[in-house]
Amino acid sequence: MTMKTLGSVLLTAILAVLILAPADLTGLGLPWGGFRRSDIDVLTLWLITAIAAMGVNLIVGYAGQETLAQAAFLGIGAYLTALMTKAGYPFVAAFLASGLLSFVVGILLGFPALRVQKHYLAFVTLAFTVFAWLVFRNEEWLTGGVTGIQNIPRPTLFGFRSKPALVYYWFALAMTVALALVMAWILRSPWGRAFTALRENAIRAESLGVDVRTYTLLAFAIGSAYGGLAGALYAPFVEFIDPSPFALGPSLLFLLMVVVGGMGTQAGPFIGAAVAVLLQNRLEILQSSNPAFAHLSYLLVYAILVMVLMAFCPTGIVGLWQRITAPRRRPHADDKGPILGQVKS
Amino acid sequence: MTTADTGATVLKVQNIAKSFGGVHAVRDVSFEVRAGEILGLIGPNGSGKTTLFNCILGQLEPTRGKVLVGDSDVTGLRPSQLNRLGVGRTFQLLQVFPQLTVTENLILAGQEHKGSRLSRLFGAGDAGLTADAARMVEFFRLGHLAHEKAGGLSYGQQKLLDCAMAFMAGPRLVLLDEPAGGVNLSMLANLKERLQAINRETGATFVVIEHNMEFVMSLCTRIIVLAEGAIIAQGSPETVRRDPKVIEAYLGH
Numbered sequence: 001m002t003m004k005t006l007g008s009v010l011l012t013a014i015l016a017v018l019i020l021a022p023a024d025l026t027g028l029g030l031p032w033g034g035f036r037r038s039d040i041d042v043l044t045l046w047l048i049t050a051i052a053a054m055g056v057n058l059i060v061g062y063a064g065q066e067t068l069a070q071a072a073f074l075g076i077g078a079y080l081t082a083l084m085t086k087a088g089y090p091f092v093a094a095f096l097a098s099g100l101l102s103f104v105v106g107i108l109l110g111f112p113a114l115r116v117q118k119h120y121l122a123f124v125t126l127a128f129t130v131f132a133w134l135v136f137r138n139e140e141w142l143t144g145g146v147t148g149i150q151n152i153p154r155p156t157l158f159g160f161r162s163k164p165a166l167v168y169y170w171f172a173l174a175m176t177v178a179l180a181l182v183m184a185w186i187l188r189s190p191w192g193r194a195f196t197a198l199r200e201n202a203i204r205a206e207s208l209g210v211d212v213r214t215y216t217l218l219a220f221a222i223g224s225a226y227g228g229l230a231g232a233l234y235a236p237f238v239e240f241i242d243p244s245p246f247a248l249g250p251s252l253l254f255l256l257m258v259v260v261g262g263m264g265t266q267a268g269p270f271i272g273a274a275v276a277v278l279l280q281n282r283l284e285i286l287q288s289s290n291p292a293f294a295h296l297s298y299l300l301v302y303a304i305l306v307m308v309l310m311a312f313c314p315t316g317i318v319g320l321w322q323r324i325t326a327p328r329r330r331p332h333a334d335d336k337g338p339i340l341g342q343v344k345s
Numbered sequence: 346m347t348t349a350d351t352g353a354t355v356l357k358v359q360n361i362a363k364s365f366g367g368v369h370a371v372r373d374v375s376f377e378v379r380a381g382e383i384l385g386l387i388g389p390n391g392s393g394k395t396t397l398f399n400c401i402l403g404q405l406e407p408t409r410g411k412v413l414v415g416d417s418d419v420t421g422l423r424p425s426q427l428n429r430l431g432v433g434r435t436f437q438l439l440q441v442f443p444q445l446t447v448t449e450n451l452i453l454a455g456q457e458h459k460g461s462r463l464s465r466l467f468g469a470g471d472a473g474l475t476a477d478a479a480r481m482v483e484f485f486r487l488g489h490l491a492h493e494k495a496g497g498l499s500y501g502q503q504k505l506l507d508c509a510m511a512f513m514a515g516p517r518l519v520l521l522d523e524p525a526g527g528v529n530l531s532m533l534a535n536l537k538e539r540l541q542a543i544n545r546e547t548g549a550t551f552v553v554i555e556h557n558m559e560f561v562m563s564l565c566t567r568i569i570v571l572a573e574g575a576i577i578a579q580g581s582p583e584t585v586r587r588d589p590k591v592i593e594a595y596l597g598h
């Protein structure tokens with residue numbers, strides 16, 4: 001069996017487990033009672049988080065840019081979907097509108113990337129997140145301010161009401177798979193190659209006809225659209241939104257997730273999101289059962305984890321895995337050396 | 346006289362000047378390159394050769410002057426736009442994409458010349474790029490390395506790949522900045538012979554910056570000598586070699 005078929009067999013198996021494991025299979029005569037509702041919700045949150053992280057991975061891991069704005073796009077998608085579905089528009093329309101709006105805003109956010117260096121870009125996107133958060137919090141007439149928006153309906157799709165946790169999970173899973181396939185397609189297309197070229201050496205790419213400006217904007221637009229689409233799934237999932245999940249902290253977390261999972265790899269966002277979501281969930285459970293841990297902050301634990309991981313494996317968990325499975329591979333020489341030729345100022 | 350005199354003008358550089366603050370890196374340089382020519386651009390370190398290239402190619406904005414490719418004014422175009430007009434280049438320092446394979450490097454170098462932006466996303470096929478890359482890899486005798494990561498190649502091999510990338514899109518004009526720098530003798534002969542073959546077969550025009558005198562004198566049909574940002578001599582390799590101003594410029598530094 002080649003690595004490729006092995007990979008697809010593995011992926012199919014994982015997918016089958018993801019579809020079946022949460023469900024109660026006793027009706028089929030199998031001794032498996034499925035997951036508890038709260039655990040199903042953890043899985044759903046993982047999927048939604050992974051979609052947003054895929055977007056960050058495109059922008060940061062593949063195209064080599066920087067973004068601290070993904071939570072803002074999650075917010076844009078969540079608020080737009082909440083407002084539209086509450087106003088009676090079908091979910092599909094709200095979902096597509098969320099993606100489209102985030103795509104357009106993502107292009108606008110990409111413009112500074114054409115002018116400023118990486119670290120400044122982090123500040124610019126950070127400022128955008130703060131701005132978006134202030135809008136979510138202060139524009140009460142639109143967003144409900146700190147009280148947020150309640151009773152966001154879960155959609156009915158193809159005649160199925162997605163109100164039950166398991167149905168909504170399956171729906172989120174289907175959307176995640178679809179979006180992962182779209183991402184895989186993009187990355188395998190010449191666009192994906194161009195994004196990688198931006199990351200590795202934008203000046204050389206430009207000299208080979210790669211329109212660095214357009215591709216930079218496209219990376220931001222597509223990556224942000226994934227944030228918006230994740231937000232569109234998030235709002236009906238939690239059924240109530242307020243500004244707090246769309247603040248700066250979560251934005252930073254999305255970036256860290258991609259780093260922890262493995263930047264520039266397609267599995268990275270899923271692994272990073274799993275670590276982040278599971279860690280938070282387990283910590284919450286621990287804290288509610290044992291008051292001794294009440295003061296243990298999630299971000300603190302997470303930050304320590306990130307630091308330890310980065311110290312031992314800067315390429316994230318995927319990189320760690322590759323190192324274990326292929327121990328004889330030598331690391332590459334430094335490929336981030338200075339570039340000759342002066343950039344147009 | 347030679348074929349160089351019969352071809353149409355491919356590149357016209359008019360009064361290009363570039364200063365960095367008080368440093369006048371290029372002062373009022375004008376020259377023309379004819380179709381099919383292999384023009385050498387030599388000069389001591391810091392004489393402004395690379396800066397001149399960067400001004401021609403849109404990498405730097407010239408302080409003054411104009412650049413024409415064929416009949417069209419290309420001053421102020423971005424490097425990618427120039428490249429899509431059929432102007433390729435290499436850089437003085439090695440510039441390959443280390444994380445991509447040799448083949449992927451070559452495909453990347455050709456992909457923006459095929460189809461439209463949307464067909465590059467939605468198109469199912471690869472527009473013949475894999476076949477082109479395979480041909481190019483063989484042509485530069487890198488066939489056995491086609492699926493290696495470029496970062497794992499030896500310096501000389503990467504240098505060849507760097508050159509090959511500049512030719513992937515079948516350019517009519519290529520500017521090479523020190524293609525022979527750091528390349529060993531046997532590889533050098535290979536490189537020279539490959540460049541000559543492309544020139545012969547496709548009629549592509551080259552401008553070559555080079556410090557290796559033997560390489561440049563045997564490769565080029567005409568040579569321009571730059572010193573302190575200005576042209577001090579030009580002509581056939583023999584004329585230039587004997588020009589006292591050239592000898593002076595090289596020895597005086």
Ligand SMILES: Nc1ncnc2c1ncn2[C@@H]1O[C@H](COP(=O)(O)OP(=O)(O)OP(=O)(O)O)[C@@H](O)[C@H]1O
Pocket residue numbers: 342365368369370388389390391392393394395396397437
């Ligand atoms: N970005 C820059 N800022 C300031 N000065 C520069 C810059 N680029 C080049 N220079 C100066 O311009 C002059 C010409 O440099 P250039 O790199 O064009 O020379 P060169 O002929 O290519 O030299 P070499 O043979 O060493 O490559 C030098 O004095 C250099 O210091």
Ligand SMILES: [Mg+2]
Pocket residue numbers: 394395396437
């Ligand atoms: Mg130079």
